[in-house]
Amino acid sequence: MLQYKTISNETLGLLIALQKTQSLNDALLAGGTALALQLGHRKSIDLDFFGKIDADEIFLRSEFSKVGTLITLNVNKNIKSYLIGGIKVDIVNYPYPWIYPPLIVDSLKLAQIPDIAAMKLAAICNRGSKKDFFDLAALLDIYSLNQLLDFYKQKFHDGSDFLVLRSLTWFEDAESENNPELIKKITWKKVKEKISAALRSYIKESGLKNNS
Structure with a gap:
């Protein structure tokens, strides 16, 4: 529905x-x-x-x-x-x-959610808007970051998951934008914390070094 x-x-x-x-x-x-x-x-x-x-x-x-x-x-x-x-x-x-x-x-x-999720990660790679980050936080309620990256790689064979990871916490360009009108309430601060925590967890589980 x-x-x-x-x-x-x-x-x-x-x-x-x-x-x-x-x-x-x-x-x-x-x-x-x-x-x-x-x-x-x-x-x-x-x-x-x-x-x-x-x-x-x-x-x-x-x-x-x-x-x-x-x-x-x-x-x-x-x-x-x-x-x-x-x-x-x-x-x-x-x-x-x-x-x-x-x-x-x-x-x-x-489009189904996995396709949209992949497209959201691509958008964040190309200077994500504040709405994109709020959407990503909502997606993290139902998928792990590892699953979202898998959707991205399935959809964009020429994409770089490394660039996605580097872009996930680049919030500066979005700071001055207005928040979207929310139905499920969450603050911008909580959005950033949620995404950052998901990234740290992914890096720890995958054994990557955080060079960002």
């Missing part, structure tokens, strides 16, 4: 409408909203779709403009960003395989 309390009625309505479009037929909802819908830990407002997107920009705009007022924010080869009915929507042409088949609930198609 999805945790619909994590998104607004407007976001849910847009999600339902977009997943009915031909353009997103092979795309899955991933990112923070897909994770929040499954874990119920925080509110989320943006929609991030990942997959093989064959439609060109003209066709995308034609379909999306029928769903809501459309404003184009940014378009490049791999990522297209829009405001649709005032809600930010990212469409990502995604080359990486899914570890698990889609989670299909109430006719919605979502």
